[in-house]
Amino acid sequence: MHIKAAVVRESGGPFLIEDLELEAPLEGEVLVRILACGICHTDLIIRDQFYPTPLPVVLGHEGAGIVEAVGLGVKSVKPGDHVLMSFSACGSCPSCVEGAKAYCWHHMQMNFSGMRYSGKAWDVPAPLLKRLPSGGVERINGAFFNQSALATHAIATEDNVVVVDADLDLKMLAPLGCGFQTGAGAILNTLRPEVGSSLVITGAGNVGLAAVMAAAISHCHPIIVIDRVPERLALARELGATHVFDSSDSDPLPAVLALCPGGVRYGLDTTGHPAVLQSIFQMLQARGICGLIGGSKPGAEVSLDMTHLLFGRTVRGILQGDSQPKKFLPQLVKLFRDGLFPIDRLIRHYRLDEIENAIADMKSGATIKPVLLME
Ligand SMILES: [Zn+2]
Ligand SMILES: [Zn+2]
Known part of the structure; x- marks a missing residue:
């Protein structure tokens, strides 16, 4: 045809x-x-x-x-x-x-x-x-x-x-x-944060903002979002972020550690930039878990502080939000109908x-x- x-x-x-x-x-x-x-x-x-x-x-x-x-x-x-x-x-x-x-x-x-x-x-x-x-x-x-x-x-x-x-x-x-199930699934299917867990999300594009909505549904607190575009950070706030930091102003690491002494429980990098992943890893508390969902060029490398890693911290790659689409997309549709997504x-x-x-x-x-x- x-x-x-x-x-x-x-x-x-x-x-x-x-x-x-x-x-x-x-x-x-x-x-x-x-x-x-x-x-x-x-x-x-x-x-x-x-x-x-x-x-x-x-x-x-x-x-x-x-x-x-x-x-x-x-x-x-x-x-x-x-x-x-x-x-x-x-x-x-x-x-x-x-x-x-x-x-x-x-x-x-x-x-x-x-x-x-x-x-x-x-x-x-x-x-x-x-x-x-x-x-x-x-x-x-x-x-x-x-x-x-x-x-x-x-x-x-x-x-x-x-x-x-x-x-x-x-x-x-x-x-x-793809995009929305990737962000939401990373929270709802993979990290599954306990109520009240601290969480930092880097990148407030469509994937990061879907993750923000899912974090709000999961009652995370605080929900910290880092990006370089003020309009996107403002939208992140409207969708559930409790704190936002503009990384073009200053290094967000000290501010996040001031807000969450000892570090955050969960991190999610949607940017795929090695320096950003490195920074979010440094924000993790002992036994904290960081998901990586941003794509990068094959061969891109990141260096991580091995002693920091030794304290039970995890960095985990996540594809498609660990979704089984025939099961997960109807769940997201229901959340959309209910006004939560x-x-x-x-x-x-x-x-x-x-x-x-x-x-x-x-x-x-x-x-x-x-x-x-x-x-
Ligand atoms: Zn895609
Ligand atoms: Zn297969």
């Missing part, structure tokens, strides 16, 4: 809106008419080729839409269902067997290879083609997070879509499938052809979470 999609053809961009052909769903796959797709930092680092996902490629991994068709063998999803899309996992490796799907041993292959995996073979080309004026056909890479949802339609799998109630506004919920306050909508403006606004901090509308 004929679709429009944002295609990245060279490292660093731009995203070009092109007419493509989308193939029909194979066994285990579903065809989704995309209504909205969030833009996540991971789309941009793939555009910039931090990981070797082949170009040209259609990115986008926070898609939401309505199922139009299903392939053979699909049982739990049917045409007309409203779905959120999330990451993909093989279902049979040691991590998947234990229910830790975000740590699938084939995570890179499943989500970043540019090829599709529908349960049998690893090397099935993505379902995207471009018809050339010469009469030839160009294969476009895709199946990004088994969706490539920066497009009017996408092929996902039965496994990586989550059916939600049809009365919900998919334009607001699209980013649940007001993600709509972070979202600004753009048309698909405004994607470069959306990315510029995300970079400047003018927009926390851009969501593109496909129609």
Whole structure:
């Protein structure tokens, strides 16, 4: 079928809106008419080729839409269902067997290879083609997070879509499938702070602010947020932060230790910057735990004070908020309905052809979470 999609053809961009052909769903796959797709930092680092996902490629991994068709063998999803899309996992490796799907041993292959995996073979080309004026056909890479949802339609799998109630506004919920579940899940699924626990979060982007909301739900205190953009810090306060520090003014470490003598119980770094992780580690109390959810370039290193580490402290990497999307996304939807997880306050909508403006606004901090509308 004929679709429009944002295609990245060279490292660093731009995203070009092109007419493509989308193939029909194979066994285990579903065809989704995309209504909205969030833009996540991971789309941009793939555009910039931090990981070797082949170009040209259609990115986008926070898609939401309505199922139009299903392939053979699909049982739990049917045409007309409203779905959120999330990451993909093989279902049979040691991590998947234990229910830790975000740590699938084939995570890179499943989500970043540019090829599709529908349960049998690893090397099935993505379902995207471009018809050339010469009469030839160009294969476009895709199946990004088994969706490539920066497009009017996408092929996902039965496994990586989550059916939600049809009365919900998919334009607001699209980013649940990556950014928001990553921030909220790090608190609610991984750190699971006890009531009254002290917590510091570095970075008040969409992931950090989702974590702030989850920390408020968990009754953490104090909830400390560190960022360099005053508007983001003000929003963090409105969403539940009890204390905010602007790290462009001064080193927040002494201020945090003055507020929490002995250090904080929990830390969460959403920036992926080695110096920031190092700083948050220094803020931990004995037996304190720091989660790392910010992505960095492969090979980035951080040095930690080993004596400080020896006192029972933990640094833990967290992917996708330890989420099992079919279980966790409905929980987040319920919190959203109840007004406890007001993600709509972070979202600004753009048309698909405004994607470069959306990315510029995300970079400047003018927009926390851009969501593109496909129609
Ligand atoms: Zn697996
Ligand atoms: Zn993402």
